[in-house]
Amino acid sequence: MSITGPIAAEHGLPGHLVDFVGALRRHGVAVGPGETVDAAQVLSVIDLLYRDQLREGLAAALLRRSGQRQVFDTLFELYFPAALGAGAGEVEVPRVGDDDDGAVDVEALRDILADLLRDGDIAALTELARAVVDALGRSGAAGSGSQGAGGQPSWSAYQALRTLSPETLLARIMDDLKAGMNGEISDFTDEMLRREIRDRIARFRKMITDEVRRRTAEIRGKEQVAKTAVPKQAEQVEFLSAYADQLAQLRRTVHPLARRLASRLAVRRKHAKRGTLDMRRTLRRSMSTGGVPMRPAFRTRRPGRPELVILCDVSGSVAGFSHFTLLLVQALREQFSKVRVFAFVERADEVTHLFEPGAELSGVMSRVLREAELVAFDGHSDYGGSFGSFAEYWGDAVTPRSSLLILGDARTNYRDPNLTVLRRLVGQARHAHWLNPEPRRQWGTGDSAAMRYADVVPMHECRTAGQLADVVEALLPV
Known part of the structure; x- marks a missing residue:
């Protein structure tokens, strides 16, 4: 990942950090000058190519209260994206026919996804998510390359996920895993594997959503996308409009x-600590100073x-x-x-x-x-x-x-x-x-x-x- 170029503001990396801190403040995360200085020191010692280390270092420097991490992670993806444009190292998307203009072979793509979910190859899943968004996530008919407002391309996570339907691959992946174990698998192991595959599917869905959000931000601007993409902190969620997950998160706070x-x-x-003025004791004390109440006496508070x-x-x-x-x-x-x-x-x-x-x-x-x-x-x-x-x-x-x-x-x-x-x-x-x-x-x-x-x-x-x-x-x- 290169921070030079479009991601860097005209004031360079320090200016970009200030923009990031400003976005955190606009979304309810209190970040002061001291935390900003700490974050700048983090940027000076961490290799920016290691995004996970960068993410954790900035979070440790900037966050001071629980319940702020989801806001931070969403803004981090917008201000420190994993790639620009289509990115590098794209996965080859299988197509029907020999040329690149053929329609996407969705079943072949699902086979690739099933193998990666089974093996748990997160790096390859990340690359696949970019390819899926590029091939299936453009708004309009799948792969149509339709344009959004102003002639700019637009993407839809819903469309890409609906076409690929990763959640329907669970049974196929479980059959492959059981076949590799010769069918000998306990109920406990079966349940643990199912949970692990569900977690991987959920993570892949989030990769698709994050990729669509990143590409949209490059066109519409980070601030515009952040208005709708960044979730509210638990303490800012309205009770009467909160759904079940938000209420559960509220209860944890x-x-x-x-x-x-x-x-x-x-x-x-x-x-x-002090209660109301005790006039009697104050006047008694003033006798030693010629009647001038130099040392007022107060009643002891009994809360x-x-x-x-x-x-x-x-x-x-x-x-x-x-x-x-x-x-x-x-x-x-x-x-x-x-x-x-x-x-x-x-x-x-x-x-x-x-x-x-x-x-x-x-x-x-x-x-x-x-x-x-x-x-x-x-x-x-x-x-x-x-x-x-x-x-x-x-x-x-x-x-x-x-x-x-x-x-x-x-x-x-x-x-x-x-x-x-x-x-x-x-x-x-x-x-x-x-x-x-x-x-x-x-x-x-x-x-x-x-x-x-x-x-x-x-x-x-x-x-x-x-x-x-x-x-x-x-x-x-x-």
């Missing part, structure tokens, strides 16, 4: 996020850990937000003297025992929906009915020592919001806050009673884990 919040709270406590009462909507897509928030609170529960959790859909029920220390938290939301009595009629959210049932059966859980936390989107399905009961519960609590995963611009639209509830209890927008962390940090007791 709970404990690192909780540790960060706890450390920030420790700093706040360190800087808030008490409040009780926390959580009311959370677990219906529909809001359940992902509620689950993450409950896991975060569970990780921070040592900051509170007592935590009680109540879930609701149409009515409320206590589920504290499912979130006790040592409880199995995998699949906990499924247990909440299965074991708790949350539905009274049709299974649609009823905030007013839920507040009413909570006040009737567990109203005494909210005391002057309690902080009341409500989680939900405030969409009542046009039912009575029961503001009277909520106002009474908020009046009983020491503090009360509502965390809403919907964008603020949607509050009060359709069946949302968010603006009416916001008149009773402070409501905070918490669309992402980052926003949630900021709100929770502000609400944690000092």
Whole structure:
């Protein structure tokens, strides 16, 4: 790989590194001048031909938090590509007929792919991916050489993968492997081999996607491609639009996020040791200085850990937000003297025992929906009915020592919001806050009673884990 030429900006390799760092910052990775200097030193000692070493060296210099590696890897492929244009060492693509203008022989190409997947030859698979994109990935009919906007060529990973269908080669590869072992293979070995081949197929699919992205970036520009190609960091993913894999990744960030919040709270406590001014002790001290209060005296702070009462909507897509928030609170529960959790859909029920220390938290939301009595009629959210049932059966859980936390989107399905009961519960609590995963611009639209509830209890927008962390940090007791 040569860094001179088109990849290098007009200011050379240092300018290119600065562009790369700028792209990381635009996508939420905090990189300071110190990290940039460290990265420059990495470039000065690592042979740029060894991309894996370059990748790991830059990652070690630039990344400081977990959850940023996927963003880094995607941008690294754009700013430090493995090749330019079609690259070198192209694999010969089999064609129907003797000349190069013949149609691609897809079955012969699949045979080559099957052999490489079976043998695990990653270098050859990389070269094959480039050849496949060149032969099958051009937009339009396979191999048509069609042009995109402005007469420029365009490529499609979907088209290349659909034509080649690498996932359908699993059975053929397994038969070849078993034949090489004379058919003597245990169930355990069979499963291990299947997983290994699936991983290789997934890696090849990623090679195709990366190759298409690289060639597109050369035409449209790295910045333009990065806008859609770079994934969001886990803390920037919106709860209500996250799919299953993103929610699973979010849950893996709970404990690192909780540790960060706890450390920030420790700093706040360190800087808030002194309480209010003690006038009596201050005046007594001033007697030795002629009545001038040279040494003010302060009351000793006795921070008490409040009780926390959580009311959370677990219906529909809001359940992902509620689950993450409950896991975060569970990780921070040592900051509170007592935590009680109540879930609701149409009515409320206590589920504290499912979130006790040592409880199995995998699949906990499924247990909440299965074991708790949350539905009274049709299974649609009823905030007013839920507040009413909570006040009737567990109203005494909210005391002057309690902080009341409500989680939900405030969409009542046009039912009575029961503001009277909520106002009474908020009046009983020491503090009360509502965390809403919907964008603020949607509050009060359709069946949302968010603006009416916001008149009773402070409501905070918490669309992402980052926003949630900021709100929770502000609400944690000092």
